[in-house]
Amino acid sequence: MGGVMGFMLLVDVLALAVIGFIVWWFWLYKPRAQVSANVAEPVEIIVADGVYTPAYIEQPQGQALVLRFLRRDPSPCAEQVLFADLGINAELPLNQPVDVLVPAQRPGEYGFGCQMQMYRGTLIVK
Amino acid sequence: MQGKDQQPVRLSIGGMSCAGCVSSVEKALRAVPGVIGANVNFAEHTALVQGRVSAAELVKAVIGAGYEAAELSGENAEQEKEAAEFGYYRSLLRRALVAALVGGPLFLAGLLGVLPPLDTLSGRLFWLLVGVATLGVLIYSGGHFFTGARKSFFAHSANMDTLIAMGTGSAWLYSMVVIIKPDLVPTLAQHAYFEAAAVIIALINFGSALEMRARGRTSEAIKRLIGLQPKTARVIRNGQEVDVPIESVGLDETLRVRPGERIAVDGVVIEGHSSVDESMLTGEPLSVAKQAGDEVVGGTINVSGSFLFQARRVGSQTVLAQIVAMVRQAQSSKPAIGRLADRISAVFVPTVLIIAVLTLVVWLHLWPDASYALVATMTVLIVACPCALGLATPMSIMVGVGKAAEYGVLIRNGEALQQSGRLTTVVLDKTGTVTAGKPVVTTVISLGDWSEPQLLSFAAAVETGSEHPLAAAVLAASQQQEGLVVPSVQGFEAISGHGVSASVDGHSILFGNQRLMSQQQIDCTAIGGRLDELAAQAQTPILLAVDQRLAGIIAIADPVKSDSEAAIRRMHAIGLKVVMLTGDHQTTANAVAAQVGIDEVMAEVLPQHKADKVAELQQRGEVVAMVGDGINDAPALARSDVGFAIGGGTDVAIESADVTLMRGSLHGVVDALQISRATLANIRQNLFGAFFYNALGIPVAAGILFPLLGLMLNPMLAGAAMAMSSVTVVSNANRLRLFKVSGLEQEQ
Numbered sequence: 001m002g003g004v005m006g007f008m009l010l011v012d013v014l015a016l017a018v019i020g021f022i023v024w025w026f027w028l029y030k031p032r033a034q035v036s037a038n039v040a041e042p043v044e045i046i047v048a049d050g051v052y053t054p055a056y057i058e059q060p061q062g063q064a065l066v067l068r069f070l071r072r073d074p075s076p077c078a079e080q081v082l083f084a085d086l087g088i089n090a091e092l093p094l095n096q097p098v099d100v101l102v103p104a105q106r107p108g109e110y111g112f113g114c115q116m117q118m119y120r121g122t123l124i125v126k
Numbered sequence: 127m128q129g130k131d132q133q134p135v136r137l138s139i140g141g142m143s144c145a146g147c148v149s150s151v152e153k154a155l156r157a158v159p160g161v162i163g164a165n166v167n168f169a170e171h172t173a174l175v176q177g178r179v180s181a182a183e184l185v186k187a188v189i190g191a192g193y194e195a196a197e198l199s200g201e202n203a204e205q206e207k208e209a210a211e212f213g214y215y216r217s218l219l220r221r222a223l224v225a226a227l228v229g230g231p232l233f234l235a236g237l238l239g240v241l242p243p244l245d246t247l248s249g250r251l252f253w254l255l256v257g258v259a260t261l262g263v264l265i266y267s268g269g270h271f272f273t274g275a276r277k278s279f280f281a282h283s284a285n286m287d288t289l290i291a292m293g294t295g296s297a298w299l300y301s302m303v304v305i306i307k308p309d310l311v312p313t314l315a316q317h318a319y320f321e322a323a324a325v326i327i328a329l330i331n332f333g334s335a336l337e338m339r340a341r342g343r344t345s346e347a348i349k350r351l352i353g354l355q356p357k358t359a360r361v362i363r364n365g366q367e368v369d370v371p372i373e374s375v376g377l378d379e380t381l382r383v384r385p386g387e388r389i390a391v392d393g394v395v396i397e398g399h400s401s402v403d404e405s406m407l408t409g410e411p412l413s414v415a416k417q418a419g420d421e422v423v424g425g426t427i428n429v430s431g432s433f434l435f436q437a438r439r440v441g442s443q444t445v446l447a448q449i450v451a452m453v454r455q456a457q458s459s460k461p462a463i464g465r466l467a468d469r470i471s472a473v474f475v476p477t478v479l480i481i482a483v484l485t486l487v488v489w490l491h492l493w494p495d496a497s498y499a500l501v502a503t504m505t506v507l508i509v510a511c512p513c514a515l516g517l518a519t520p521m522s523i524m525v526g527v528g529k530a531a532e533y534g535v536l537i538r539n540g541e542a543l544q545q546s547g548r549l550t551t552v553v554l555d556k557t558g559t560v561t562a563g564k565p566v567v568t569t570v571i572s573l574g575d576w577s578e579p580q581l582l583s584f585a586a587a588v589e590t591g592s593e594h595p596l597a598a599a600v601l602a603a604s605q606q607q608e609g610l611v612v613p614s615v616q617g618f619e620a621i622s623g624h625g626v627s628a629s630v631d632g633h634s635i636l637f638g639n640q641r642l643m644s645q646q647q648i649d650c651t652a653i654g655g656r657l658d659e660l661a662a663q664a665q666t667p668i669l670l671a672v673d674q675r676l677a678g679i680i681a682i683a684d685p686v687k688s689d690s691e692a693a694i695r696r697m698h699a700i701g702l703k704v705v706m707l708t709g710d711h712q713t714t715a716n717a718v719a720a721q722v723g724i725d726e727v728m729a730e731v732l733p734q735h736k737a738d739k740v741a742e743l744q745q746r747g748e749v750v751a752m753v754g755d756g757i758n759d760a761p762a763l764a765r766s767d768v769g770f771a772i773g774g775g776t777d778v779a780i781e782s783a784d785v786t787l788m789r790g791s792l793h794g795v796v797d798a799l800q801i802s803r804a805t806l807a808n809i810r811q812n813l814f815g816a817f818f819y820n821a822l823g824i825p826v827a828a829g830i831l832f833p834l835l836g837l838m839l840n841p842m843l844a845g846a847a848m849a850m851s852s853v854t855v856v857s858n859a860n861r862l863r864l865f866k867v868s869g870l871e872q873e874q
Binding site: 018019023050051074087089090093119 | 180207210211273275277278279341468473476479484490491512515516517519520539
């Protein structure tokens, strides 16, 4: 009986740890953003396997930035990219780079993603 | 124009007159940073540029060198997209088939009870082989889910792939533990779930393939628009008519169009005349007459005669290309109604992962058979469908915006569509919106010995050479009168603010208002109450006297469009209040309003105050649409909740408003509103369905019904439900394709 109790306690502790990890890993963790060395050069973003690479991009305040999307994923989920807060969207043909000009923005975080929000990225202006 | 990366950019070049221009253009192109090579084809008036450079920069450089340029869009882009999508569709079916070939027989054998038990050596060997085969399925048919899940994880993101990979992966792993190390699992919980993993993978791949087919139908409208673009054009080069691919047509080149052919690019007629069917772009059913000097638009059909025209816009600059670009842009935008779903989608998968962990723990606590905990956890992961939520809004927008384009209504974005669905009041500009915007002679009344055609010929004679808009109406009326000869005029005199006088064929003519007649002591008693009657009918009367005797009245008016009244009736039928806003005098405005059934008139409003009037209505709590020509009404259009620019055909500036009506008819306003309302209703159905499905499916999968009814959701059933939830959303959006606006046919 004691063994079962101990096992269940272990399960509970592990479950709490996993939940804590999920919260931290997916919601609280702030990955390092890719910083463009030269804003005149486009930042290349590969669209493949359910992720934008890189998914976090830093845009210097007061400067426009060109994001060059290259879609490798043939799934129709990947065919659009939307910057909902900025009113920008673009169609991404397969294997063809598409430049998206993001005008200068106020400091803050601006999410972008596919229409279904399965692909997600963040533009960080600071 | 899109930027290109090391892919050749094709440009059409205009303004090249000699071979020397070729080197100038090439020099300008090669000077653009990133260009590796540029070759200009003088015969085709095109340039092919290699390098890492955007088309926009190249166009700018060519224009800077004193020439014209436009990007030639690749005609095969849509075909390539379709080919890629079809390839992906087939690969999904292949994956589904392979998974079904492994999972299906296992599932059936399990139902029939003919599978070997796990507690014998031969049985365990059999199950080990099944485990290896299922691993093959997970790698071949489900590999993309696992790759996506792994990459998402390391990008601190989680998506549908995460749920599928964790659900099927945990089923396989658990089953392998049962086979290889059964001691680790209580006897009661020793079950293998290979068939569940394989069948789930088969169902989800199959569901994705179905969804893809259904999604293809949502973009039929854009495909139809793209299909309007002919593949070839007949160009006159070196005096010969030659058929060339459409992308090689250069600016300023001369093209021949024969009856029944589609016009290749935008241009101006230089020889011949015809009528052109523009219905595919404007929704206007009647053909439009074209003669030298008239503009023609690529994609429209030449109905009758043969003519020559000069190309003025090619490639991505044509009206058709711009319409396609705008519709595409609008189709991929998202209105506010979809934001809640987006916010939920953003946290959905990690939340489901947490629910799965809690499900596992609770079951382990409450039930001795650990396999129940595994089944419930796996089912929670499989049944949850973030895709249905994510698809709910964009699929409907895609179909709704496309449907509007079929009616000649271009909606700028999803937000405009959402706002259009909420409108309560429509404000119409008068001139050019309710009326045709072109004054015409509407009434000719003879009051003496002269016939009506004679009166018109006298009036036309004295107005010849005048630039007054009313004079243009008189001259146009005289030209339309068959056999009418306009005599020469002598002694012409303009009497400022009153009218004109002249001698025509030996008769002294006075043509002007009543004050002119009084001044010249002409007896006007014969008029009676006619002037007031005409004014009340929104007509401007002009009196004509011949040899000092009143001869007749010629009335001029800007007539209401033939379908304005019917369109306003349709507005009323859908519960809209209709207001007319005009700078005209109250009497004229009232007369026009009475003709078409307008509810409220705001007359004598200066252009700069029109926006204030819109604001006034908004302060009264109305959600206001402003309908105008998009040029003079720009501030009012901007102030309104939804600005409608009404065009007179394909010459409309499609960038000027939230909604552009390609057909110059107010019916477009009602069409736009009905389509918007139907689209919003469709979005709400989709959102409700997706929320309801997940809100119900996840608790049932977790086993909430088990204590009450002893029911557990089968994970394979969960897989089928998950696959079908997305298909259902897309199919519901596709229902919008069948939507027809109401009231239009009855009114036409």
